[in-house]
Amino acid sequence: MLDLLLQNAHLIWRGLSVTLETSAWVIAAASVSGLFTGLALLYGPLPLRLLIRVYVDTVRGIPLLVLIFSVFYGLPAMGMQISAFVAAVLALSVFGTAHVSEVVRGAVDSIPDGQTEAAKAIGLTFYKRLRYVIFPQALARAIPPWTNTAVELVKASSLLALVSIIDLLYSTEQIAARTREPLLFYGVAAILYFSINYSLSLVGARVEKRFRYSS
């Protein structure tokens, strides 16, 4: 059993690195664009706000798998040639952006109105209000749901196995089929996914502690 594991370790490692790489790209992309769409949801002009609301609710209302299939098979059908990896990162980022923008909106919305009013009263401009009053407080509240979203995105990257991207799950599937040891190899994959996500949660909890204001 240990032999089998060692023989296939390099394949598992290759799958793991693909999972880590896609997850890192997707989390970064979704966080940046989600921040902007979240802010647009809060402060944007009405038409933009409506547009983004429709986007967010649509993406959150359809299964991720359908989204992945539409990007992966749909864009080439429209004549756009993109690599499998780019399509994968794009589909997951579209999904992640919707979730992060809700996180941003929720965190800012949970800051009492009095804070904004007080900031206005002492004459801070819009940007200064965000920079010095709203963001520092919203950050601490955004981190726990943001960590959850990051964990969801790592888990979501496993769906890429269904469009033949050789991530951790797909390489495990191939090894399990070849060696006929599904329990062993799926168990290993489960432990690996767990370690990634649990350490993400731990880091999130630490960072949150660091930014929390005594309120």
Add this chain to the structure above:
Amino acid sequence: MGLGLALLSLAIGCVIGILAAFARVYGGRPIKAVATAYTEFVRNIPLLLIIYFVFYGLGLIGLHLLNNIWSFVLALAIYSGAYLSEVFRAGMMSVPEGLIEAGKAIGLTPRKTMQFVTLPMTFRIVLPSLSNTFISLFKDTSLAAAISVPELTYGAMVINTNTWRILEVYTTVAIMYLITCYVLAGLLRLLEKKYAMVR
């Protein structure tokens, strides 16, 4: 098909979730540790992995009674059980202490306090999070396509291979999911209005 799968898995998941939540709130140390480990572990691994594990793995250790539909239901139940135990645990812990004490004061046995005070209150507190979980479970039934359970996404894949009309098919499927989710959300909101606690 998708709805039926979600409903069945949710029912089983609810039972698992309530038991695990009980174990975590009222259980002794070892039981508590087991239930917490189950919840934390399952919540941190992908559903697709659990599906493969149940579908391909359990057959090997002699559980041949599961076909693809039942293995999917089992996998989704295990997955949702972990999320629901978290929901129920939060609900049980937020039943006001005073109510439980009041139950004791009028002479209810611990079991009756549980039956008539804690559990009904828990249900009413968790209803909103329960409906969120149910909607995301419904979306997760799309993963059943991975082991060829004939539900909506699988249907779309079959039509695609036959007709190659990818955009039309996925747009239609997306709209169908979207409408179902909104109808579900609306129905659950009605239920919440009727039963949820005003807090």
